[in-house]
Amino acid sequence: MPRAGDAMTDAAPPRPGGAMVEFSGVGLRYGPDAEILSDISFNLQPGSFYFLTGASGAGKTSLLRMLYLAQRPSRGIVRLFGEDLVAMPRHRLPGFRRRIGVVFQDFRLIPHLSARDNIALPLRIAGVSEEDLAGPVGEMLSWIGLSARADAFPPTLSGGEQQRVAIARAVIARPQLLVADEPTGNVDPDMAMRLLGLFEALNRLGTTVVVATHDIHLISRIDNAQMMRLEKGRLSDPTGALRYPPNRA
Amino acid sequence: MIIPRVPVQHRRLLPDRRLTGPTPWVIAILMMLTLLAAAAGIGLARSANAIGDAIAGRVTVQIVTANPVARAAQAAALRRRAAGEPYVRAARAVEQDELLATLGQWFGSEGGDDPVLKSLPLPALVDIDFVGGGDRAGQMARLRALVSAEAPGARIIPHAEWLGPVARLIRSLAWVAGGLVLLMIAASAAVVIMTARAALGTHYATIEMLHLIGATDRQIARLFQRRIAIDTAYGIALGSAVAAAILLLIGWQWSGVTAGLAATASLGPAGWALLLALPLLAIALAALTARQTLLAALKKIL
Numbered sequence: 001m002p003r004a005g006d007a008m009t010d011a012a013p014p015r016p017g018g019a020m021v022e023f024s025g026v027g028l029r030y031g032p033d034a035e036i037l038s039d040i041s042f043n044l045q046p047g048s049f050y051f052l053t054g055a056s057g058a059g060k061t062s063l064l065r066m067l068y069l070a071q072r073p074s075r076g077i078v079r080l081f082g083e084d085l086v087a088m089p090r091h092r093l094p095g096f097r098r099r100i101g102v103v104f105q106d107f108r109l110i111p112h113l114s115a116r117d118n119i120a121l122p123l124r125i126a127g128v129s130e131e132d133l134a135g136p137v138g139e140m141l142s143w144i145g146l147s148a149r150a151d152a153f154p155p156t157l158s159g160g161e162q163q164r165v166a167i168a169r170a171v172i173a174r175p176q177l178l179v180a181d182e183p184t185g186n187v188d189p190d191m192a193m194r195l196l197g198l199f200e201a202l203n204r205l206g207t208t209v210v211v212a213t214h215d216i217h218l219i220s221r222i223d224n225a226q227m228m229r230l231e232k233g234r235l236s237d238p239t240g241a242l243r244y245p246p247n248r249a
Numbered sequence: 250m251i252i253p254r255v256p257v258q259h260r261r262l263l264p265d266r267r268l269t270g271p272t273p274w275v276i277a278i279l280m281m282l283t284l285l286a287a288a289a290g291i292g293l294a295r296s297a298n299a300i301g302d303a304i305a306g307r308v309t310v311q312i313v314t315a316n317p318v319a320r321a322a323q324a325a326a327l328r329r330r331a332a333g334e335p336y337v338r339a340a341r342a343v344e345q346d347e348l349l350a351t352l353g354q355w356f357g358s359e360g361g362d363d364p365v366l367k368s369l370p371l372p373a374l375v376d377i378d379f380v381g382g383g384d385r386a387g388q389m390a391r392l393r394a395l396v397s398a399e400a401p402g403a404r405i406i407p408h409a410e411w412l413g414p415v416a417r418l419i420r421s422l423a424w425v426a427g428g429l430v431l432l433m434i435a436a437s438a439a440v441v442i443m444t445a446r447a448a449l450g451t452h453y454a455t456i457e458m459l460h461l462i463g464a465t466d467r468q469i470a471r472l473f474q475r476r477i478a479i480d481t482a483y484g485i486a487l488g489s490a491v492a493a494a495i496l497l498l499i500g501w502q503w504s505g506v507t508a509g510l511a512a513t514a515s516l517g518p519a520g521w522a523l524l525l526a527l528p529l530l531a532i533a534l535a536a537l538t539a540r541q542t543l544l545a546a547l548k549k550i551l
Binding site: 126 | 259262454459463464465466548
């Protein structure tokens with residue numbers, strides 16, 4: 001796993017022994033409607049692996065959006081890397097976002113950029129020079145097995161290839177937190193397992209991983225993973241203590 | 250920097266589609282109209298000023314004494330006395346032949362040999378130019394006294410009385426042209442604002458992704474600002490070229506006009522400098538407008 005972009009964070013690291021993410025009494029509503037998420041409280045520990053499950057419409061994506069700073073909560077407290085994000089001014093958010101990698105179900109690759117340029121994007125945004133990013137991007141392409149297709153554009157890649165490029169883009173800057181929203185929803189089971197292997201490898205390197213999925217078989221493949229379940233906008237395992245399954249045979 | 254520097258790798262974040270949208274063409278039309286209106290405004294303003302300067306200190310004394318010999322003597326005496334006054338810059342008796350020639354154009358007998366025209370009792374005219382910068386009312390009072398002494402019953406006609414409304418009309422037209430320039434600049438800014446907003450809408454997914462990977466508003470705004478500034482610059486260059494061609498054609502035709510009010514119209518060095526500066530100012534305004542629009546719109550996205 002290549003290391004790159006270590007110099008691009010301007011937010012302080014989490015307190016030793018403290019939670020990387022803290023949600024306390026968080027609620028979210030869009031407009032005047034009822035809350036989509038209510039009384040969400042949980043802590044995510046550094047270096048852990050979490051699955052977020054729940055039926056469609058349970059609020060998984062909304063919760064993840066708050067996690068990767070695309071959405072502020074309507075109420076409650078959200079602390080990330082030890083800092084209160086609810087009251088944080090906008091101009092400080094990019095520094096925090098650079099410490100978070102995001103993988104989407106629909107990939108969200110920029111279609112007119114090659115696989116190489118899509119992967120390099122976070123480093124370029126962070127101001128890494130072309131000389132310095134060439135190596136990490138090449139290693140990342142090799143890691144996801146797409147060196148031969150580095151100059152291909154997303155519309156010419158298969159779903160699995162696109163998702164691997166999206167994962168590479170999410171992790172190239174070595175984020176402390178990786179958030180994946182249904183990352184295997186658009187790929188076949190074999191590819192799903194390969195992608196999960198990538199997440200597991202990242203987690204072993206110390207990245208906190210949160211994967212939203214409703215694929216129970218996927219959950220059973222990761223040792224020491226914790227599961228959070230959303231039901232009708234409420235978290236049924238707020239402590240994150242539930243392990244499923246407790247041990248893989 | 251009017252057009253911000255953006256690394257070439259970042260420029261690729263926006264698809265390379267130049268001059269495919271309506272913006273450069275609309276800006277070209279607006280720029281052409283702006284330059285033509287500005288040129289018209291400058292020409293009219295200079296013409297109004299030239300007329301104003303010419304008429305402000307000039308009067309004509311009209312002597313209508315019945316006896317032609319006495320009338321000519323009064324005119325000669327008045328011209329002589331007036332020329333010696335310190336507040337008079339020049340005094341000139343209008344020759345009868347000159348009067349006949351002018352009237353002949355109206356009577357259709359330009360040769361001046363029309364017996365009817367020659368039989369008319371024409372007044373004697375003396376043109377008097379006051380010294381510039383003096384007390385105009387005092388100069389008029391002293392001239393009135395002089396005229397009363399030398400040609401009782403003569404009438405003093407200030408040129409400002411009959412040419413003044415023309416000068417005011419021309420000046421008003423110059424203001425209208427200036428107003429049109431401002432309106433077209435506002436319209437150009439509105440086009441840029443709409444273009445910026447449309448660009449944000451079209452590329453919303455890219456912008457959201459850039460935000461999520463830690464791009465700042467300033468980084469994103471620079472991308473779009475550069476694209477809009479370049480597109481606008483193309484339009485401004487095209488519009489300016491067409492306007493320049495039209496102005497040169499009009500200037501060439503105008504060079505043949507040597508008489509009357511039209512002859513006073515010209516752009517002058519300052520006018521040409523302003524016309525040359527307008528396109529540059531327009532590019533700067535477009536870039537600034539795009540930047541402010543983009544930053545304001547991006548602030549609405551978390």
